[in-house]
Amino acid sequence: METRLRAIPICASKNYFMKSPRLSDTANSASTKEKRLHLERLVSAAAPTPAEINAGSDVVSGLTQTPKSLPPKYFYDDRGSNLFELICQLPEYYLTRTETAILQGCAGAIANLTGPCEIVELGSGSSTKTRILLDAYSQLEYPLHYLPIDISPTILESSACQLLADYPSLQIHGLVSTYELALAKIAPSPLPTRMICFLGSTLGNLNAQECDLFFSQIVGALQPGEYFLLGIDLDKSKDILEPAYDDSQGVTAAFNLNMLRHLNRRYEGNFDLAQFEHWAFYNQEKCQIEMHLKSKKAQKVQLRALNLTVEFAAGETIRSEISRKFNLNNVKEELSQRGLMPVQVWTDPNQWFGLMLCQMSDGNK
Template sequence: MTAPTLEVHLSDAQMTEALRWDARAGLTASPKWLPPKWFYDARGSELFEQITELPEYYPTRTERELLRANAADIASSSGAEILVELGSGSSEKTRLLLNALTEHGTLEQYVPQDVSATALQGAADQISADFPSLRVHGVVSDFTDTLHNLPSGGRRMIAFLGGTLGNLIPAERKEFLDSVYAVLEPGEQLLLGVGLVIEPDVLVPAYDDKQGVTAEFNRNVLSVLNDRLDADFVPERFRHVALWDSDNEWIEMRLEAESDMTVHIRDLDLTVEFARHEQLRTEISAKFRIDGIEHELAASGFGTQKIWTDTDDRFALVLAQR
């Protein structure tokens, strides 16, 4: 077994500076907003793992079953020598692809990418132990601006799973897909996992569970600001809100101030006023229609090769090729 390597393009200081920029921009905007990537400190990641096991939260288990049922077909359609996974986290679902590509006989290298060096090192060590024939090369970076740092030297398939594409507004999605296209060679591929537009009475509870885990997860972003930027938010004074926007076909998660309040962010020397019932947007989760995602891919130069959906048409795996 070859020990995994870790390539670091994002330091903790750079992460803090990015948070400083986002917090100042988002909390001085009208309406206020924060990017969803700041949910995921250690506590946020733990809460999200709990969310994926909730009965209301269908996306993770639906995508997992799709991968289980179709990983061999994906492997034969791809023939990838290098599997790159953006936002890999614990790499749990990816094991289904790793098994299939290994059995197919083409895979030589796995490249997990994540913003957390600690999480990435742990996942890389475990994958190396479980797949001793693979080279494992972790990349610590932000996928939105460091795609050019991904290793090459073999036929690559970039996997972007979990519906994370939906966290980007349309202009950001276009920029992201253009960037992926630019780093791939002709014939290389992108595997997307995307949530589909379904009935709101199934969709909304996935983001507003009865147990209140998603509410705690949502409020955790305020704890991140408290911890990293010396802010004095009282998270319990904000109510979790999940709304379906039928015009944009996305879920919005927001935090609503339950009373007038003044918040100080000492690291930014910034004072932020909240009026009672004022809302702070913390995430969008866009859902797609099949023809819509094919159109977005085509607009960035990709051709769609294959699409797999579950029997309820709630989720899709889309294999596209440059």
């Protein structure tokens, strides 16, 4: 069945670049994978360095406050990244298939609006959705430059190598990094413009203060006329939301518990995963899903690399993730106030999910 899209025009996209390079202009680019791929590590997957231990201050502060919490970035070691790819295929997890259907319907319009551009993807994972965009830009014979950013070096390298095999003209500069570090360090685009993609409603993992900081980082990484493509999950019934985060096969539970395994390895911890359980629910007042790790008994846990001992009461939880659900008009207003001007918004027929293309205005640089 054909997916119907609702396109909501906002304003005409400003034409910053009169001449558009074509694919034929880059015909002399290197054809071997080795010459078309550059991977750069901004963070290490090995034992923590002193700098990385300082970065673990978010673990210390999160586990010593009341109530306890941890940043969702600790989900994404290699195992966590693979588990999340499995979550995206679950029948209960509507987000991925809904966003993918929207993107399939509007990728051509996005390519026409932006013209030739470097595609930057935050939290690229397996780059499945990226292929939809690459296909659209290829059909217009635009040069293909892709800058994936992911915390998992294994996932990043494997997906990059597969993309290079499938797109002979593609150039990839991958960053093994957190979003914050990567956005502060990415060089100017080699193409006339750039589009930073933040898909999967990962924005929902940030609280209001973190979201404010993130948008500031996006603004800092964009030049006037460059683009920001944002995917957001829209508010809906808890009967749809809760199963998406507590699936019948237990994959989300394994993903949640893997955070503790990751901390054990990275910070020399002794979390006993069998003594914690997954708990997820929809907080209607705050319009957000909350995922927690609940202690089954009173216990103590050590993270030796952080010189930290944590006590848990029976039933006490660590909040591992929030997933906020959004109102389109509120998000458009917030982005506009920062100079990220909405160009067009696409939704699915149920209005479960929204994809928003914004352009950086001149006045904010």
